[in-house]
Amino acid sequence: MSTNQEKLRSKSASIKAYSILVYVVVIFFAILAIIPFWYMFMNATWDTFSIQTGIKLLPNFGHIFEQLKANWTYLSNRSTFSFALGFKNSLIITVSSTVLTVYFSALTAYGLSVYDFKGRKTIFTLIVGVMMVPTAVNITGFYRLMNAMGLLGTRWPLILPAIAAPSVVFFVKQYIDTSLSKEIIEAARIDGAGEFYTFNRVSLPILVPALATQAIFSFLGSWNNFFAPSILLTKQDLKTLPLMVSLLYGDRYTDYGAIYIGLSASVFPIIIAYAFLQRYIIQGVAAGGVKE
Amino acid sequence: MARGTNTSSRRKGMSYTKFGYIFVAPFVIAYCLFSLYPLLTTFWYSGTVMQNANASFWGFSHREVYYDRYLNLTDYYDDLQGSTGINPADYAKIKNFFSAQEVADRYSPIDPEGLQALVDNTDISEATRGKIQQTIDTGDISYIASDASVMEELNTWSANYVDLGLTVINQLNKVNAAATTAATLAESDSEGSEEDSLTAEDILTSSQYEDFLATLQAGEFDEGQTLLVNYLANYAGVDSLYDYFAAEDVTPDAETFYYICANLNAPNAVYTSADGETAINAITVPFMSNLETYLNANVWSTSVPSISSYSNFQSYIDGDTELHSGEEQLYSDLCTLDAMGLIVKQVKLVQEGDTLVQSSNATDNILAAMRQYIDSNYSSDPVKTRSSLQIVCLNNYLDGSMNAGRKKLIDAGIDVDSYICFDGQFDINKYLEFKAFIGLDSVLTLDKYEELDQARKDKNAEKAQAKLDEAQAALPAAQAAYDAAVASGDEEAINEAYEALTAVNVAITDNQSKVNRPSGLLEKADATRDYLFVGFDNFGDIFGNKFRFNKVLGAFYTTFVMWIIGFIPQVLLALLLSAWFTDTKLKLKGLNLMKALMYLPNVITAATIAIFFRRLFSYSTGEATSAVQMLLDAVGHERINFFVNPWYTRLIVCFINFWMWYGNTMITLIAGITSISESLYESAQLDGANSFQTYTKITMPLLRPILLFVMVTSMIGGLQMYDIPFNINQYPSLVAFNGTYVRCTQTVLMYVNELAFGKSSIKQIGIASAISILLFIVTTILSIIIFYMMRDKDAAAAAKAKKLARKAGGTK
Numbered sequence A: 001m002s003t004n005q006e007k008l009r010s011k012s013a014s015i016k017a018y019s020i021l022v023y024v025v026v027i028f029f030a031i032l033a034i035i036p037f038w039y040m041f042m043n044a045t046w047d048t049f050s051i052q053t054g055i056k057l058l059p060n061f062g063h064i065f066e067q068l069k070a071n072w073t074y075l076s077n078r079s080t081f082s083f084a085l086g087f088k089n090s091l092i093i094t095v096s097s098t099v100l101t102v103y104f105s106a107l108t109a110y111g112l113s114v115y116d117f118k119g120r121k122t123i124f125t126l127i128v129g130v131m132m133v134p135t136a137v138n139i140t141g142f143y144r145l146m147n148a149m150g151l152l153g154t155r156w157p158l159i160l161p162a163i164a165a166p167s168v169v170f171f172v173k174q175y176i177d178t179s180l181s182k183e184i185i186e187a188a189r190i191d192g193a194g195e196f197y198t199f200n201r202v203s204l205p206i207l208v209p210a211l212a213t214q215a216i217f218s219f220l221g222s223w224n225n226f227f228a229p230s231i232l233l234t235k236q237d238l239k240t241l242p243l244m245v246s247l248l249y250g251d252r253y254t255d256y257g258a259i260y261i262g263l264s265a266s267v268f269p270i271i272i273a274y275a276f277l278q279r280y281i282i283q284g285v286a287a288g289g290v291k292e
Numbered sequence B: 001m002a003r004g005t006n007t008s009s010r011r012k013g014m015s016y017t018k019f020g021y022i023f024v025a026p027f028v029i030a031y032c033l034f035s036l037y038p039l040l041t042t043f044w045y046s047g048t049v050m051q052n053a054n055a056s057f058w059g060f061s062h063r064e065v066y067y068d069r070y071l072n073l074t075d076y077y078d079d080l081q082g083s084t085g086i087n088p089a090d091y092a093k094i095k096n097f098f099s100a101q102e103v104a105d106r107y108s109p110i111d112p113e114g115l116q117a118l119v120d121n122t123d124i125s126e127a128t129r130g131k132i133q134q135t136i137d138t139g140d141i142s143y144i145a146s147d148a149s150v151m152e153e154l155n156t157w158s159a160n161y162v163d164l165g166l167t168v169i170n171q172l173n174k175v176n177a178a179a180t181t182a183a184t185l186a187e188s189d190s191e192g193s194e195e196d197s198l199t200a201e202d203i204l205t206s207s208q209y210e211d212f213l214a215t216l217q218a219g220e221f222d223e224g225q226t227l228l229v230n231y232l233a234n235y236a237g238v239d240s241l242y243d244y245f246a247a248e249d250v251t252p253d254a255e256t257f258y259y260i261c262a263n264l265n266a267p268n269a270v271y272t273s274a275d276g277e278t279a280i281n282a283i284t285v286p287f288m289s290n291l292e293t294y295l296n297a298n299v300w301s302t303s304v305p306s307i308s309s310y311s312n313f314q315s316y317i318d319g320d321t322e323l324h325s326g327e328e329q330l331y332s333d334l335c336t337l338d339a340m341g342l343i344v345k346q347v348k349l350v351q352e353g354d355t356l357v358q359s360s361n362a363t364d365n366i367l368a369a370m371r372q373y374i375d376s377n378y379s380s381d382p383v384k385t386r387s388s389l390q391i392v393c394l395n396n397y398l399d400g401s402m403n404a405g406r407k408k409l410i411d412a413g414i415d416v417d418s419y420i421c422f423d424g425q426f427d428i429n430k431y432l433e434f435k436a437f438i439g440l441d442s443v444l445t446l447d448k449y450e451e452l453d454q455a456r457k458d459k460n461a462e463k464a465q466a467k468l469d470e471a472q473a474a475l476p477a478a479q480a481a482y483d484a485a486v487a488s489g490d491e492e493a494i495n496e497a498y499e500a501l502t503a504v505n506v507a508i509t510d511n512q513s514k515v516n517r518p519s520g521l522l523e524k525a526d527a528t529r530d531y532l533f534v535g536f537d538n539f540g541d542i543f544g545n546k547f548r549f550n551k552v553l554g555a556f557y558t559t560f561v562m563w564i565i566g567f568i569p570q571v572l573l574a575l576l577l578s579a580w581f582t583d584t585k586l587k588l589k590g591l592n593l594m595k596a597l598m599y600l601p602n603v604i605t606a607a608t609i610a611i612f613f614r615r616l617f618s619y620s621t622g623e624a625t626s627a628v629q630m631l632l633d634a635v636g637h638e639r640i641n642f643f644v645n646p647w648y649t650r651l652i653v654c655f656i657n658f659w660m661w662y663g664n665t666m667i668t669l670i671a672g673i674t675s676i677s678e679s680l681y682e683s684a685q686l687d688g689a690n691s692f693q694t695y696t697k698i699t700m701p702l703l704r705p706i707l708l709f710v711m712v713t714s715m716i717g718g719l720q721m722y723d724i725p726f727n728i729n730q731y732p733s734l735v736a737f738n739g740t741y742v743r744c745t746q747t748v749l750m751y752v753n754e755l756a757f758g759k760s761s762i763k764q765i766g767i768a769s770a771i772s773i774l775l776f777i778v779t780t781i782l783s784i785i786i787f788y789m790m791r792d793k794d795a796a797a798a799a800k801a802k803k804l805a806r807k808a809g810g811t812k
Helices: A002-044 A048-053 A064-076 A083-114 A120-130 A135-148 A156-163 A166-179 A182-190 A195-224 A227-232 A241-246 A256-289 B003-045 B063-070 B080-084 B088-107 B112-120 B126-138 B148-160 B164-191 B200-204 B207-218 B223-236 B241-246 B255-265 B288-303 B308-318 B327-339 B366-376 B382-398 B404-411 B428-438 B446-488 B491-516 B537-544 B546-582 B591-603 B606-617 B627-634 B646-674 B678-686 B691-719 B723-728 B748-757 B765-790 B793-809
Strands: B048-052 B269-273 B276-279 B349-352 B355-358 B529-533 B734-737 B740-743
Touching: A002 A256, A002 B546, A002 B591, A002 B606, A002 B646, A048 A256, A064 A256, A083 A120, A083 A156, A083 A166, A083 A195, A083 A241, A083 A256, A083 B003, A120 A166, A120 B003, A135 A156, A135 A227, A135 B003, A135 B748, A135 B765, A156 A195, A156 A227, A156 B003, A166 A195, A182 A195, A195 A256, A195 B003, A227 A241, A227 B748, A241 A256, A241 B606, A241 B723, A256 B591, A256 B606, A256 B646, B003 B765, B048 B537, B048 B765, B063 B088, B063 B428, B063 B446, B080 B088, B088 B382, B088 B404, B088 B428, B112 B126, B112 B382, B126 B148, B148 B382, B200 B288, B207 B241, B223 B241, B223 B255, B223 B269, B223 B349, B223 B355, B255 B288, B446 B491, B491 B537, B491 B546, B491 B734, B491 B740, B537 B546, B537 B765, B546 B591, B546 B646, B546 B691, B546 B734, B546 B740, B546 B748, B546 B765, B591 B646, B606 B627, B606 B646, B606 B723, B646 B691, B646 B723, B678 B691, B691 B765, B748 B765
Parallel strands: B269 B349
Antiparallel strands: B048 B529, B269 B276, B349 B355, B734 B740
């Protein structure tokens, strides 16, 4: 009896020691994940000299707002970096492409799921097949096409292709297959609703949870996109935020405070959005990995 | 999916099937247009090279006419008679003909609409109008051209006719030159690189600026200059101009800054001296040209919302834009120019009392003059203005100094007007008549051109072969020089030798392709470059040319290495963390928070993160340095210049990839583990299995499909790596690869981008597409390999058996 208890106690003690080790490791990585952003924000409140002579993990108490303002002014005076312009451009492209992706993916998935037309299995198989095709390999062809269509130097090349997002169609279709009962559609039809009305007013609201998740990912993907905009947006006044940030590269620009406030400004909106949406994002990632 | 619902929906849904097509159509169309079509064209481009296309490519009939027009044989043969047997005087007639034709095309001297305006113009005498009417009726300009009195009368009328639109045009000519320059600079800036452009700092820290400040501070000016300086100080709102320029926060972005400098440099001001009204002497601003370049390149291009103003001007001047509709627009365009400081000097300053003021005399101010003129003369007669313009066009065509080709032909006794096409539609038969008339129709034939073309090709091929031999002979020496530089370790020498080596290799590639496809004479006729299909030549270049092959393979190698080195720790850590997070015995707290924090880097813009890490690791020797160098100082290690060392740079990229993605992998794996049936673990526990055993025997095998998913998606993403390596090292240092030197963090997409859209003037779309296609093929093959390696053999066998059974059973 006593030996058993001892065994149990020693076992729980070893679990305790083990869990402390686990906590240490987990907390280490959690800190590692956020410390760069913390460091970025803190440095934005310091002047160049202080940044270059000490590792600033605390804000510049007493001068936070003055220094932020000074850094921001310095940054804004550099004609290549305009936060407001970059933000506006990113927002226009991202919002438009997200709306297109979500609506048309829902439409497609609904069409594939609800209507039993000839060739729908083939289309779905093709969609699953092309999900894995690397999107960047057709860049030369895409560039020439946009050139031929006269769309270079506009935002359209980054917005219009959002209509066709195979992976979003795939996920939304899975959701429709499990969550949208055919009876509701039948009922709407009996009530005399047209097919588009049924989709827009009856089915779409039911799909909102799945669409919201896909919208978040589509939004992030478009917001963070760098490769395609760097090739397709050559005009200064169309450049998105990541392209603006990319201009902060270069050792020639020696005002570190200004660089850090530029980086912080590009990170800050995402972190705020993430703070509110992280639950859905993480659920979405989890759902993306588990098939069936 | 239950069979019952399926059939019932099929039965009832019969009439709805067409909606399936409608709903799916936008996706299919968009996918085909924006993904599939570009992919297919990328395949096509991978088989093309950019070359000068010639008329045969466009499939013209009478191609020799095309060459007559666009090819100038005298550019290639000094002695036309000796080399080609063509009489130079006759050949010159052809060139004169086309030059006259071009003037006719540009000015439309007998544009029916314009001539009709002349006919309707009652200021012009009946007789002249009759001749113009005859020209309209017959399309023959000789009714006007042969009678000198017609043009005389028209010109007299035109000289006396004052037209608002034409006045505007004349005023505009003054500012147009400056505006065009600004537009060209602004455009070249938006396309070109920014690294070499001036910055505000460059100007403000230049020694010229210091000199200028010293001049201002000394303040040794004459009376007029003092007035000007005081006026400008007042304009800037400061006590003294020196204060303005010496202020900390002065930036040459400001239009004020430019206004002041421009006025100092070339004042448009007068004051009353002892001798009466006198112009003020300039106070030279030495950095003025730098300032202008800077403003043109950086400020005006963004501060002026649209450069279309310039094209408005151009179209006014060319007469394309209807006059009488756009004076207001023109005025606003002028205001835009004024805001840019381009016509600032047109505003005259005059002395009034002890100070200078802007002249109130409207003619001293181009804007005020325009406004006044427009306000008082806003209405003018469209017929007369059109007449006036048409007279300009007629003059341009008929005037020997404007239209030298026509004059020469007329002097030679050829009635060229009867062969010219005035309606903008080139009539080949009329030209052939002309050619027959001068007797060249049987000499300058297509066969002749082709003969000349072949001779040219042979010559060029011979030349290219010589250069190729030379370059191949130079290769070993360049390679040796490079190896020596690498051995010496001097970064600058390495770069220099690398450039030299690259030049030799490029010479080999270029000349090889010139030997294979020598350029002839005929393609010079047209500067149009087009994609010529060459089959698998690009792939031949990649696999046949050692230099190219190594560059491509090196890019693949770099990409793969940077992916795999980040991926292995990423998966291992994710496996460890996911095991812990799902371990029911541990019962960790705050899991959701930890998950959220660890996933955070994945949602942040990769470009931002790369720029940040660049900063974090950057190297300098002085006291002021980056955080990582400070840490190295703290631990007593000597500082490391991370970004000149290929492997350090790569490892930083790997670390960022690892750091951004392990959270994602971990969440995916946690989801996988939690989906494994609880009962499996319970029975394992009953059987006395420990954590490690349950993990390796139950979790791992069941996680296999998820790991496959993670690996395939990560690999596809990894092979397309671009944002991080590009932003961390826009000019990566070199590293030896298989005897050729490649940029250490240049991934496949970076190489594609450099070839297809890089700064080089030759855009190598063909070879870039070929590399893209290779990337596509490699990705597909690796996906299939991984899929087969990791597939669950039992499940596959079961699926196969099921399929066979279904076939045997005959069920649908």
